[in-house]
Amino acid sequence: MTLLTVSGLRKDFGGLRAISDLSFELRKGEILGLIGPNGAGKTTAFNLITGFIPATAGTALLEGQSILGLKPSAIVKRGIARTFQVVKPFRNLSVLENVTLAAFLNEPRRVRAEEKARATLERVQLSRKIENNAGDLTLGEQKYLEIARALATDAKILFLDEPMGGLNPTEVENACALVQRIRQDGTTVILVEHHMQAIMKISDRVVVLHHGVKIADGTPHDVVRNRDVIAAYLGRQAA
Amino acid sequence: MKHILAAVGVLILFVAPLLTNNSFYQHLMIMVLFWTLLGASWNLLGGFAGQVSFGHATFLGIGAYTTMLFYLSLNMSPWLGMIAGGVLGALVALPIGLICFRLRGPYFSLATLAVAEIVRLVALNWDQLTAGPVGLLITTLPPLSLGGHAVNWESKIPFYYIAAALMLFATVLTYAVSRSRFGAYLTAIREDIDSAEAVGIDTVRVRVSALVLSAFVVGLAGGFYSVYFRYIDPDAVFAISLSVEMVFIAVVGGLATTAGPVVGALVLVSIAEVFRERFAAGHLIFYGLFMMLVIRYLPEGIWGRLRFLLGLTR
């Protein structure tokens, strides 16, 4: 069943068209990879759908309801949570408090919210660091923290923006495993990534953006052989 | 430890005015309570949520004028008038918040300053409503009797207990907020407003709520001001210096703490008074110097430092 339908999404920054006529679907339970060369508009697309910047045109329907134009917090309440490309933890607050804040969305009472936070931190294997200040964690841990924060909102869809960025190979392995576990637990995932092996390994489907336009949409296997995709990354000669 | 301190504090609160016959000392105590009230309500927005307002005097003045005008023109009891002052302050805070919260950082602070100045200038010039620079005066307060005795409005004692009640209200409110989800949301907004939105916090609604709450308490304080001093004019209740002082009390005490404003008010009112005694004409010179020294050496506030030293943090 289709959870999210994006059609004709467009974003202009003054004279620059960052996203043109982007359309794709996200089915429940799938892991969708969003890739493309730098500057393709991936994070912009994320920002548009999650409400952080306003769209110039187009629609985005979550379970049939339009979400474009809503405040980010309203979209979170509808069921979409995101992480940031450059992590933004609440640095001076503890790891537990970071996630508790997210858990508060559906658990107004502190005791229950903290319980949920602990459970979520367990899922991302950060339990040992619960009392530390978020700012003191390593980058990898902060990325996991941000994922935990998003999970604690009971989101139906997780938008992960370059979760593997800056991680070492072991951490990337773990992150992949985490994303797969998340999907197994029932959450749909869409992720932007540059790490090709990771994306190809865990995605069910991949959408490729180039200069704000979708140039491919299919299984990893098909997309990787698509001439336009190869041309986009490596130039016309290589295709 | 904290609870013992609090209990002792409340005890002192109840007993203090009876320990002296000197009405001037009683006046000082009332001023400590008054400023704690103001500092605590500013703290809700400025300390917890990190939204630095330099225009809180707006709500003080609105509370004061509401109480005065309702009493003088409509004969409403000033006690109800005080509450009306709080309510009106809160109502005005709504549009002010919706306008000003579209801005961030120094722009927000300057916007609140601009609003305060506009309201002051309007109050100064709208003679028909506010009597302009001439101000408003209460000559007699309505008689009130409690348990068969008529309250003696000439004594400071009844005013002390009213102020104490208000201060207790503000302090308990701060404490409740600090332990609630709302309080956690305020902290999140202070730390990183975009991340706050990303975890589902409606940052506009939460900030406006904090402002409205804060404004209500300040409005109440304004009503008290009217009743206690019995005379108000635009420069007394809408002055920028009042707004700055509120900030200073919260900062010197210790931001985002419940006891901070109490400590801040205690220290600042006493110091200001000592300076006034010792230095008469030049007392503000030393007050300014004191401000600089405290910020330089105790940037986390007096109570902030004490908490740390006593191991009470987190």
Next chain:
Amino acid sequence: MEIFVQSVVSGVLTGSLYAMIAIGLTIVFGVMRIINLAHGEMVMLGMFGAYWSYTLWGIDPFVSILIWSPLMFLVGMAIHRFLLRDVIPKGELNTLLYTAGLSLFVANLALFFWTGDYRTLNLPYAQWPVRPFGIAVPIALAIAFCMAIAITTALYLLLSRTDIGRAIRATAQNSQSAALMGVNVKRIDTITFGVGTALAAAAGVLLVPSLYLYPTVGEILITKCFVIVVLGGLGSVPGAIAGAILLGLVESLGAVYVSVAYKDTIGFVLFLLVLLFRPSGLFGVGRS
């Protein structure tokens, strides 16, 4: 029509002096991200300096500016180096309150020594206005205007043509990158604060033949300054100039066409409107 032109001229002349004050405030914000609440007192000190050097030693303010401005440059540097530099790391709010304390301290020190009497400095050659094309132009204000233009031009040249100016602009844009490029950011901060203070004092010296002088004049000036730097965009020098002229015009025309009473209010309402619709200033060049 004549009244209109008169108001415009008046507004522009006063605006040019507001501009000097505002530029001082805005460059300090641009480089150090601090709002100096004691800026108005720096103007006041310039005013008093000129007043005393005229009253006691007969030195014309348009000459003594050559003494007071450099002197206040040094004072400004000292204030930054010995007072502010250690406070800035403690946070924006703390720094702001610190400058509030400084403002209180300086203003009241002046009040104590010089009393709150309103003083004026009457230059014998500036008693009557000149009347080019029938528009009354006060001589002192006209000279001040010319000197303000000269000083602002000199500042522009400093910022755009010299190494120090480049270093200042670089630090304002990104202090970390500037440091990586070899800019001594701490020194630049101190120099910038000195320049800001010198500009404020210079404006004070130029203003004193035209304004009433009293120790707490800084209060009104700083509030006007806030309006200007927000109108023009915090951190922008051209913005400060434009904002200052605009404020000068609004006050002047407002006094004539709306009401003298509400003329200050108009400035603030304009201020609020700009904040709402163009928070980065009328010209979109401010940074927050």
